[in-house]
Amino acid sequence: xxxxxxxxxxxxxxxxxxxxxxxxxxxxxxxxxxxxxxxxxxxxxxxxxxxxxxxxxxxxxxxxxxxxxxxxxxxxxxxxxxxxxxxxxxxxxxxxxxxxxxxxxxxxxxxxxxxxxxxxxxxxxxxxxxxxxxxxxxxx
Amino acid sequence: xxxxxxxxxxxxxxxxxxxxxxxxxxxxxxxxxxxxxxxxxxxxxxxxxxxxxxxxxxxxxxxxxxxxxxxxxxxxxxxxxxxxxxxxxxxxxxxxxxxxxxxxxxxxxx
Numbered sequence: 247x248x249x250x251x252x253x254x255x256x257x258x259x260x261x262x263x264x265x266x267x268x269x270x271x272x273x274x275x276x277x278x279x280x281x282x283x284x285x286x287x288x289x290x291x292x293x294x295x296x297x298x299x300x301x302x303x304x305x306x307x308x309x310x311x312x313x314x315x316x317x318x319x320x321x322x323x324x325x326x327x328x329x330x331x332x333x334x335x336x337x338x339x340x341x342x343x344x345x346x347x348x349x350x351x352x353x354x355x356x357x358x359x360x361x362x363x364x365x366x367x368x369x370x371x372x373x374x375x376x377x378x379x380x381x382x383x384x385x386x
Numbered sequence: 387x388x389x390x391x392x393x394x395x396x397x398x399x400x401x402x403x404x405x406x407x408x409x410x411x412x413x414x415x416x417x418x419x420x421x422x423x424x425x426x427x428x429x430x431x432x433x434x435x436x437x438x439x440x441x442x443x444x445x446x447x448x449x450x451x452x453x454x455x456x457x458x459x460x461x462x463x464x465x466x467x468x469x470x471x472x473x474x475x476x477x478x479x480x481x482x483x484x485x486x487x488x489x490x491x492x493x494x495x496x
Contacts, residue, residue: 268471327468341454359442367454374461
């Protein structure tokens with residue numbers, strides 16, 4: 247028979263060994279990246295009713311910044327869910343920002359109704375990334 | 387116009403099938419889940435049908451928007467899962483702090 251003190255020690259050891267975090271901690275840079283890229287993306291999407299010709303550099307800059315933000319979160323441990331969210335956002339046939347930019351490049355001009363509807367979806371998608379980041383445990 | 391409407395209906399049926407397929411292993415009442423999804427999106431869909439009738443959106447646009455809605459559902463599910471994990475982490479941290487403080491105050495004299 248184990249003494250009560252030993253029971254308690256085993257309980258604490260068992261508890262501590264099972265206490266590795268399940269998800270990455272809140273990361274200020276990841277949060278700022280999501281906020282800034284949301285604003286930048288929505289602003290650029292407004293221009294899709296014009297020909298892409300004069301906006302091609304802005305589109306490629308935005309894609310580069312998003313790829314950097316994606317790479318940044320990819321190297322944070324236990325951050326698979328956030329990484330997946332960025333991938334869904336940028337999927338070329340996912341109906342969100344990735345598809346919007348692909349279609350703009352391909353079709354040169356997009357119609358106003360589609361731009362308006364896509365902006366609502368892309369804004370909500372960025373909000374999901376931000377909501378998950380802010381819900382993570384803050385570092386002590 | 388009839389073709390556009392039927393395209394929209396086809397897309398909705400496909401979404402409903404996805405809900406059934408993805409949730410089928412975990413939930414018994416997938417018809418109800420699919421029904422709820424369609425009901426929740428009804429006003430959006432009516433708006434899309436109106437815009438289709440006004441030629442404000444093409445069939446390609448509608449297909450893209452419906453794909454976007456599906457992706458958004460996926461992102462919401464990821465958020466929900468992540469927030470649950472973060473909540474468990476937060477509870478664990480509080481318990482660990484409690485244990486640490488108790489041990490220190492019990493065994494280390496001030």
